[in-house]
Amino acid sequence: MWNLKALAAFDARGHLNTAFANGEVTEVEKDYLMGLYQQYQANLGRPSAAMDGAGQRPELYNLVHDAYGLVQDNRRLKKLRADLKLLADYCPYCGFAPISDLDHHLQRGRYKLLSIFALNLVPCCHPCNSGKRRVPSDNPAEHQLHTYLESVAQFDFLRAAAALHPETGALGVSYTIEHCEGMSAELHHRLVNHLAEFDLHTKYAKQVNIHLSEQLFALTMAFEGGAYVLRNYLNGTAEAHKGNFGVNDWRTALFRGLAECDAFCNGGFKRALGKKIVNVEAVPQQAAVA
Ligand SMILES: [Zn+2]
Known part of the structure; x- marks a missing residue:
């Protein structure tokens, strides 16, 4: 994208x-x-x-x-x-x-x-x-980023922070834009604005839900080798998505985020995906504009 x-x-x-x-x-x-x-x-x-x-x-x-x-x-x-x-x-x-x-x-x-x-x-x-x-x-x-004329491929900016709800075990994923080194404040703000303008926080909630429900078997198999193997699997999948869809694709960011979530990798994924509840919170992101 x-x-x-x-x-x-x-x-x-x-x-x-x-x-x-x-x-x-x-x-x-x-x-x-x-x-x-x-x-x-x-x-x-x-x-x-x-x-x-x-x-x-x-x-x-x-x-x-x-x-x-x-x-x-x-x-x-x-x-x-x-x-x-x-x-x-x-x-x-x-x-x-x-x-x-x-x-x-x-x-x-x-x-x-x-x-x-x-x-x-x-x-x-x-x-x-x-x-x-x-x-x-x-x-x-x-201002909307120009799809043809303004490349952002030199930056690795899309992040997905994953967390499991302490009581329900439901997975929450929040997408944000990292202010990368060398990225102007204006570009950062425009990327943040892109997520909001196209309502991607809400749209990704559904996509994450569908995408991960299809992954349950693969995650379960990987987890038979323990959290370490599961984390490797998640990172490997993120790399594959990066190759297929790009470094700032929502799937690349999602799998990276899941690999960084200890509760998910330690077996929490079973409860989270078993419930099929994925709650992507729309966290308004503030960006300072110079
Ligand atoms: Zn679209």
Whole structure:
């Protein structure tokens, strides 16, 4: 999750030509849109007044906004939609749900001229797409991370702290963002904001529950060798997930967190998973912004 490789070679001018095949948009206006696209890319897709593209004839905004209708199945720009949806198996925002939608990174309602720009279209799941805010926050520390243009792969930041409830034995897992060395305060805050904006504390509760219930047999087998073997198994699984899904994937963090939970490794997993209660608490995380 977090990052996707952008479409390798896409023809933004060609998309404009296809969308406005009947001359509704002039060549000069297409030049202007191409310039706006370049500016978007140079600014890593951050929201700004410049991205409004002010000063054009009023009709242009609605023409480009409405052209997104062509990026639907069976319409003129259907290939763009199909190509974008092939970029990911799972939603890059949550990391587990299948792809169903295209999200406008900079919201289409506000930034109309970016409605069919390939770099502004991110394949994602419907809950994440429909759950995100309708206009970007005015606070740069709450700007959504750009899936294609802002790589966070150099940081190992996603943590899952696991604990067993002292009375019920139920497992609680809390996801947080570590402020890594070399990470700006703003990026840290944006990552913290990502968990909140896409409601990942709640969504991960369900996923952790499903995922671990499937692991009960494997954990029980590993535990026959004792806590040490179980911990090795959990760490090994975390490494495998890291290789498959990335260092900041929710599964990688989960298994690392479980390996660090003594109560879980000492046999508490049986009671926790036997009850099938996984309570992921949404702990609001404060981040100091410089
Ligand atoms: Zn999602």
